[in-house]
Structures are given as structure tokens and as C-alpha cells.
Amino acid sequence: MTYSAEQSIPADWTTSELGELCDIQSGPGHLTNPASRSNAGIPLLRPMNIGYRGQIVHADLTFLPQEAESKVDQYRLRTGDIVCARTGDPGRAARITNAEAGWLFSGNLLRLRLRAPEWQGYLLHYLGSPVAKNWFEQTSTSGVGIPSVTVAALSKLPVNLPPRAQAAAITEILEGLSEKIAVHEEIARTTAELRDLISPAMFTGAMSPHWN
Numbered sequence: 001m002t003y004s005a006e007q008s009i010p011a012d013w014t015t016s017e018l019g020e021l022c023d024i025q026s027g028p029g030h031l032t033n034p035a036s037r038s039n040a041g042i043p044l045l046r047p048m049n050i051g052y053r054g055q056i057v058h059a060d061l062t063f064l065p066q067e068a069e070s071k072v073d074q075y076r077l078r079t080g081d082i083v084c085a086r087t088g089d090p091g092r093a094a095r096i097t098n099a100e101a102g103w104l105f106s107g108n109l110l111r112l113r114l115r116a117p118e119w120q121g122y123l124l125h126y127l128g129s130p131v132a133k134n135w136f137e138q139t140s141t142s143g144v145g146i147p148s149v150t151v152a153a154l155s156k157l158p159v160n161l162p163p164r165a166q167a168a169a170i171t172e173i174l175e176g177l178s179e180k181i182a183v184h185e186e187i188a189r190t191t192a193e194l195r196d197l198i199s200p201a202m203f204t205g206a207m208s209p210h211w212n
Helices: 066-071 117-127 130-139 164-203
Strands: 014-017 022-026 042-045 062-064 082-085 093-095 109-114 141-143 146-148 158-161
Touching (some): 082 117, 093 117, 109 117
Antiparallel strands (some): 022 109, 042 062, 141 146
């Protein structure tokens, strides 16, 4: 099914362009290219650090050396910022928590800093919705087979805005579902580990089930 932000919305909803809701900034590509990175220093987020449930993944971090600090202050992340993939999987987004405040973001990410912080949760889920994904598929350009989106294009993303009470309810429901997904993912992961642990013993006869 194809979704569009232009589809009819309730009379008490409005539609705004993303650039009207937040400041959008691209990462400092000239300062964060691979040659500038190190194994210690200031953590640098890349697209691979954005999880598919809107969370920051701390695995496989890279860093900028501490001596680069004076050049990158304007690219520091704050709690509540949203980082959005610019290339690869445009639109995949995550919200910055206290744990990532002060970190940096690479040139393959865009930073969204909302003017009204109370919309952070709603916007994070909106960016992951079928409506937004359809927009990214239609809008993203492709260079060398890699989809990407520019700051100018992203600023034009239409965002459907319900009354704030409804937005809070929508956010609460979607966050609850995301938590359930996380629980089921953890169950699936631990079950797969158990299977991989015991199956070699079963297939070599070291452990055999006892049938009644």
C-alpha cells in the first residue's frame, strides 16, 4: 500500500514542513572523514549507530581525536536531538539521550533540533512511519546506487500534526509497541543462542531427548 502525507487528515490536524519545526544540520563531513578518526576521543555517530527502533546503538563506535574539539563544537549533540540517516537508508532516525549528549555526528547523518521539544517523540515515530518512508523513497536521489537526501529536500518533508493531546497519545502507544518489539527480539535472540548451544550435543549423541 502506498501512503502519502497529502491524504486527507482530520479537520483539527495541520500539516507543516519539517523545516518549520526544527533546525536541520548536516554533519561535518570535512572534519569527520575516515582519515580524521581515531580509536579514542570524542564519540562520532554514523548511520550504523542508528537502530531500527529509534535507539542509538553504542557498538562499533568510532572517534575524533580530542584535539579536534575546538573545530566541532557547533556539531555537538544535545539530549532530545534527533539524528537522521542522510545516505543509505534515508530517514532512519534515533533520539539522543543523556548518554550521547556531547557526541558528534558524521557527514552521513543529519541533526534535527526541534524548536518545540514536546514534539520529539511524535516526530521520531513519524519519521519511521509508512507515510514518511514513502516520501523518502520518492524524494531520495541516488548516487552510485546509494540513496541520499539533502538538507533542502528534508526540510520540505510534510509532517501531519494532530492536536498535542492526540500527539502525546499516539507517541505513548507507539513507544509501548516498540518496547514489546524489543522484548520479543530479546526472547528470539536468547532462544536462538540456546538452540545453537545445545544442538551440537544433540547431533553428536552427547545429549539425546528422552521420549515417553
